[in-house]
Structure formats: structure tokens, C-alpha cells
Amino acid sequence: xxxxxxxxxxxxxxxxxxxxxxxxxxxxxxxxxxxxxxxxxxxxxxxxxxxxxxxxxxxxxxxxxxxxxxxxxxxxxxxxxxxxxxxxxxxxxxxxxxxxxxxxxxxxxxxxxxxxxxxxxxxxxxxxxxxxxxxxxxxxxxxxxxxxxxxxxxxxxxxxxxxxxxxxxxxxxxxxxxxxxxxxxxxxxxxxxxxxxxxxxxxxxxxxxxxxxxxxxxxxxxxxxxxxxxxxxxxxxxxxxxxxxxxxxxxxxxxxx
Amino acid sequence: xxxxxxxxxxxxxxxxxxxxxxxxxxxxxxxxxxxxxxxxxxxxxxxxxxxxxxxxxxxxxxxxxxxxxxxxxxxxxxxxxxxxxxxxxxxxxxxxxxxxxxxxxxxxxxxxxxxxxxxxxxxxxxxxxxxxxxxxxxxxxxxxxxxxxxxxxxxxxxxxxxxxxxxxxxxxxxxxxxxxxxxxxxxxxxxxxxxxxxxxxxxxxxxxxxxxxxxxxxxxxxxxxxxxxxxxxxxxxxxxxxxxxxxxxxxxxxxxxxxxxxxxxxxxxxxxxxxxxxxxxxxxxxxxxxxxxxxxxxxxxxxxxxxxxxxxxxxxxxxxxxxxxxxxxxxxxxxxxxx
Numbered sequence: 001x002x003x004x005x006x007x008x009x010x011x012x013x014x015x016x017x018x019x020x021x022x023x024x025x026x027x028x029x030x031x032x033x034x035x036x037x038x039x040x041x042x043x044x045x046x047x048x049x050x051x052x053x054x055x056x057x058x059x060x061x062x063x064x065x066x067x068x069x070x071x072x073x074x075x076x077x078x079x080x081x082x083x084x085x086x087x088x089x090x091x092x093x094x095x096x097x098x099x100x101x102x103x104x105x106x107x108x109x110x111x112x113x114x115x116x117x118x119x120x121x122x123x124x125x126x127x128x129x130x131x132x133x134x135x136x137x138x139x140x141x142x143x144x145x146x147x148x149x150x151x152x153x154x155x156x157x158x159x160x161x162x163x164x165x166x167x168x169x170x171x172x173x174x175x176x177x178x179x180x181x182x183x184x185x186x187x188x189x190x191x192x193x194x195x196x197x198x199x200x201x202x203x204x205x206x207x208x209x210x211x212x213x214x215x216x217x218x219x220x221x222x223x224x225x226x227x228x229x230x231x232x233x234x235x236x237x238x239x240x241x242x243x244x245x246x247x248x249x250x251x252x253x254x255x256x257x
Numbered sequence: 258x259x260x261x262x263x264x265x266x267x268x269x270x271x272x273x274x275x276x277x278x279x280x281x282x283x284x285x286x287x288x289x290x291x292x293x294x295x296x297x298x299x300x301x302x303x304x305x306x307x308x309x310x311x312x313x314x315x316x317x318x319x320x321x322x323x324x325x326x327x328x329x330x331x332x333x334x335x336x337x338x339x340x341x342x343x344x345x346x347x348x349x350x351x352x353x354x355x356x357x358x359x360x361x362x363x364x365x366x367x368x369x370x371x372x373x374x375x376x377x378x379x380x381x382x383x384x385x386x387x388x389x390x391x392x393x394x395x396x397x398x399x400x401x402x403x404x405x406x407x408x409x410x411x412x413x414x415x416x417x418x419x420x421x422x423x424x425x426x427x428x429x430x431x432x433x434x435x436x437x438x439x440x441x442x443x444x445x446x447x448x449x450x451x452x453x454x455x456x457x458x459x460x461x462x463x464x465x466x467x468x469x470x471x472x473x474x475x476x477x478x479x480x481x482x483x484x485x486x487x488x489x490x491x492x493x494x495x496x497x498x499x500x501x502x503x504x505x506x507x508x509x510x511x512x513x514x515x516x517x518x519x520x521x522x523x524x525x526x527x528x529x530x531x532x533x534x535x536x537x538x539x540x541x542x543x544x545x546x547x548x549x550x551x552x553x554x555x556x557x558x559x560x561x562x563x564x565x566x567x568x569x570x571x572x573x574x575x576x577x578x579x580x581x582x583x584x585x586x587x588x589x590x591x592x593x594x595x596x
Contacts, residue, residue, distance in 0.1 A: 085477075086479060089479075097477070101474055101477075102471070102474060103466065103467045103470040103471040103474055103475065103538070104470055104471065104538065105466055105469075105470035105471075105538035105539045106463065106466055106467060106470065110463055114463070114467060114474075114475070114478045114480070115464075115475075115478040115479045115480050117460050117463060119459075119460065122459055122460075123458045123459060124458050124459060124460065124462075124463070126458075
């Protein structure tokens with residue numbers, strides 16, 4: 001796994017998303033202070049940080065849920081004001097949340113097409129949706145027993161993979177993955193990391209991977225940003241840093257605290 | 258270590274074989290099938306009994322229909338509500354009040370068709386109020402519709418002076434609305450068929466299941482969960498009001514003591530016995546029809562065989578709990594064998 005993910009022959013392309021000097025307060029609490037980050041197509045940016053560092057606030061700003069107090073967001077060099085979740089999505093920013101993504105009671109293919117169902121007149125095209133979902137899942141190397149299976153019968157890794165596949169299938173340009181490895185065993189986590197790597201190699205997607213487990217994500221990330229107390233304190237290609245260095249930075253934070 | 262071995266089975270493609278025959282698999286896959294079998298068994302049991310001669314007559318089938326048709330019609334709405342993760346406890350009183358709403362328009366000199374349209378509009382309004390209080394104020398549907406039920410019961414007695422009324426709906430319109438011998442059954446079957454199609458083959462059905470199964474995820478994907486729920490409350494009240502008119506035109510009397518909690522409970526029981534989950538996310542409307550058929554056969558069979566009428570309630574109580582337990586058990590089997 002490490003072997004294929006350190007191979008970067010695809011190479012990142014143009015910068016697709018840039019966040020400049022964003023700040024956000026909630027009453028007396030400063031959640032984000034002067035945050036700047038950028039991500040390029042074909043790149044996986046690891047956004048690391050402890051609980052309470054401001055990761056969630058940053059995600060919610062990027063998904064259009066919160067408005068920043070100051071600073072600006074640029075998509076492909078154009079300044080955008082993300083008015084709502086739907087608006088951010090229409091610009092190609094898709095998010096996969098850690099656990100609320102799928103409806104257990106519905107089969108895989110209906111989850112895959114949730115709120116984007118294929119219809120003929122008022123009626124669902126079950127057959128076409130099954131075929132296309134199976135095709136799309138196969139294309140990015142996700143194996144599931146049957147697209148007709150209820151999601152509740154699947155493992156955590158398979159569910160996460162389906163949620164990712166669904167987000168990717170929507171002409172997404174930027175994919176935010178919020179703790180995709182949370183509550184997952186090593187083997188399943190490995191499957192998701194390989195999936196992320198395959199998506200990176202397609203070269204048409206910028207991926208921001210939010211995590212607090214540094215060692216798991218270092219392999220798959222091209223670049224790592226560390227968020228501490230609402231500020232980006234570290235921005236370097238992952239090849240030029242190590243888990244030890246990152247942990248040292250975080251520990252330094254506690255020593256001074 | 259244990260979790261490692263479990264995971265190993267996961268990515269492999271082969272679906273696991275269910276223990277047992279194709280019938281067992283079909284029973285697991287199609288929840289409503291088991292209730293169909295139980296209904297057939299109950300039918301066979303009462304047909305074969307010493308009173309079988311009385312059971313298998315056109316007249317007795319008509320009595321069965323009188324029981325099951327309103328349960329099935331209201332149950333179609335309740336099923337969709339349960340799938341959405343909601344319930345309407347006021348539906349039985351919507352059934353009771355709408356004929357008297359019709360009468361109050363009619364008594365003011367409006368003609369029958371216009372009074373009917375207005376009465377149905379009031380039924381829709383009841384559902385709208387239920388749904389909006391539920392979604393806008395985020396009050397549980399249990400409380401919302403419990404209050405609505407009491408309100409409607411009181412309104413019924415105020416409107417009717419606690420006296421029955423003679424339905425003025427006659428002629429062709431009267432035949433369509435319950436007057437013709439089997440028209441109530443036709444209404445029930447059509448409504449069941451339409452709602453099952455809506456559940457299985459339209460976006461609305463998917464949205465209802467998503468709204469009940471995982472509201473957060475549904476909302477996150479852009480589904481207007483509130484709107485789906487309000488529409489379903491409206492459908493349920495519409496069906497309940499319609500059933501109230503049809504059933505009581507058939508009887509030939511608008512009765513302020515008809516319907517009520519018993520009617521609501523039998524509709525919900527039909528849905529639950531038919532395999533719809535009380536906690537939302539899954540169910541079938543056809544299952545509800547067969548749930549109603551089963552309950553009607555039991556009630557009618559008991560009457561014919563001379564079993565104490567009070568025993569019926571005992572059986573219904575046990576049947577509902579047993580059906581819920583079976584539901585839980587079957588979902589566990591499904592999870593185990595149908596991945």
C-alpha cells in the first residue's frame with residue numbers, strides 16, 4: 001500500500017481551491033485566525049489537528065454552512081461567496097461526513113443516487129440506477145456483494161467507500177473527507193486509503209483529508225497542514241516531514257499550554 | 258483478532274446462501290409475504306371449521322370487506338407515516354369528523370359535490386396542521402396528533418349535537434362513494450395499489466424511506482425532509498376523511514361514535530402486522546392490506562365461531578406484540594443471510 005501511494009506519477013495540476021486569511025469567531029471564541037490554505041487538482045491535502053483545533057469550523061465554512069467573518073475563498077482563481085451547502089455543492093465542493101452519510105434501510109444503488117434519482121416521468125429507473133451504480137463503484141475499485149443489498153448489511157469500510165463514490169460521482173472538483181478512517185479497523189482503513197489514492201491518480205479531483213490520526217494519513221497525502229488553536233502552523237509536502245515531527249509540534253503545544 | 262477474521266469475509270463478492278429453501282429466502286426478502294401466508298392459513302382455518310358454510314358466503318365476504326376496507330385505506334397513509342418515522346393518532350377522528358364537516362357545508366345550502374370538495378379540503382387542512390406543527394415546531398407527532406384527535410372528537414360532537422345524520426349523498430355519486438356493494442373495497446384496493454407504487458417506484462417513496470431511516474443523511478443530500486413528512490400527514494388525513502365518508506355512506510348513517518381511536522389503532526395494527534417498522538425507514542403498503550385482511554378474518558371468524566367478542570381484543574393485543582417481535586427477529590435474520 002505504501003508503495004503505490006508514495007508513487008506520485010500523476011502529479012498535482014492547477015490550484016482549484018484557495019482560502020485566504022479566513023477568520024471566524026463565535027462570540028468570545030476565536031475558532032479560526034487568519035487561515036490560508038490551497039489545494040491543487042490531483043493533490044491530497046492532509047488537514048491535521050486535535051479536537052477543537054478548528055477543523056470542523058473550517059470544513060463548515062468550505063461547505064457553505066458557516067460564513068467567515070473575514071478573508072476570502074477562491075475557486076479556480078475566482079472569488080466566491082459560499083452562500084449555502086447547496087451552493088457550495090453546485091460549485092463542485094462535495095463533503096463526506098464520518099458517519100451520517102447513508103440510509104441503512106435503502107439499497108446501495110438508491111443511496112448512491114439519493115436525491116439524484118434517475119426517472120422516466122414520475123417513475124424511478126431502478127434497472128438503470130443499479131447498472132450505473134455498479135459501474136461507477138467498479139470503476140473506482142469498490143467491491144460490494146450486490147448494489148441491491150441494503151446498506152445496513154455492509155461493513156463500515158464498504159459504507160464509507162460508497163459515500164465517497166457517491167460524492168465523486170457528482171462532478172466534484174474538491175472532495176472534503178471528514179475523518180474517513182474514524183472507527184475503522186486497520187484493514188478497512190487501508191481499503192479507504194487505497195481508494196483515496198486511486199482517486200488522486202485520476203488527477204481530476206482535489207482532496208482535503210481531515211484527520212487526527214497522523215500516521216494513517218501521512219502515506220496518502222501529498223501535503224500536510226497542521227491546524228492548532230485556529231491557526232495553520234505547518235504547511236509542508238509530506239515527503240519532507242514525518243509523523244515524529246508533527247507529533248513533536250503538537251506536544252510542544254501542550255508543553256506551552 | 259476476531260474483528261480481522263470477520264472483515265475478511267466482507268469484500269468477497271459471493272452472496273451467502275440462506276439456510277434453507279428458496280421460500281425461506283423469499284420470506285426474508287419480502288416481509289409482507291409471511292403475513293400473506295398467515296392470512297391464508299387463518300382463512301383456511303375458519304373455512305374448514307364447522308361454521309365454514311357461513312364463512313364462505315358472498316354476504317360474509319362483504320362483512321369482511323366492511324371491516325378491512327377502512328383499516329386498509331387509513332392504514333395506507335399510516336404506513337407511509339411510519340416509514341417516515343411518524344404516526345397519526347388523530348386519523349380515526351378525522352374519519353369521524355369529516356362526514357359532519359360535509360354536513361355543515363351541506364346544511365348551509367351548498368350542493369353535495371361542492372360540500373364534498375370542501376370537506377375533503379378540510380381533511381387536507383387537518384393533515385397540513387398536523388404536519389406543520391410536527392415539522393415547524395419540532396413537536397413529536399405522538400403529542401401533536403394526540404391533541405388533534407381530542408380536538409376533532411370534540412368538534413364532531415359540537416357539529417353533530419351527538420346525533421347521527423342521514424347522508425344526503427345519493428345516486429351515481431353515492432354509488433361511487435360507498436353506495437354500491439363493493440365500492441369501498443375498490444377504493445381500498447386502488448389506494449393500496451397507488452401508494453405501494455408511490456413507495457416502490459417514485460422519488461417520494463425513496464425520500465420517505467430516507468426521511469424515516471436517516472433524516473440527517475436525507476437532509477444532507479438535499480432532500481426536503483419536512484416537506485416529505487407534511488405531504489404524508491396530508492395524505493393520511495385525506496385517506497381518513499375519504500374513508501369516513503365512504504364507510505358511512507355505505508352504512509347509510511353518519512355516526513358521531515364511529516371511527517375514533519379503535520379505527521386508528523386497527524389501521525396502525527394492520528401496518529405493523531403487515532411488516533412496517535414502527536421506528537421508520539421501511540415498510541410495505543401491500544403488507545398493510547394483508548394485515549387488515551388478517552385482522553378482519555380473525556374478528557369475523559371469532560364472531561362466527563361464537564368466541565367471546567372480548568377475546569378479539571386480547572388476540573389483537575397479542576398479535577401486535579408478536580408481529581413486532583417477529584419483525585425484529587426477521588430483520589436480524591435478514592442482516593445475517595441477505596448481504
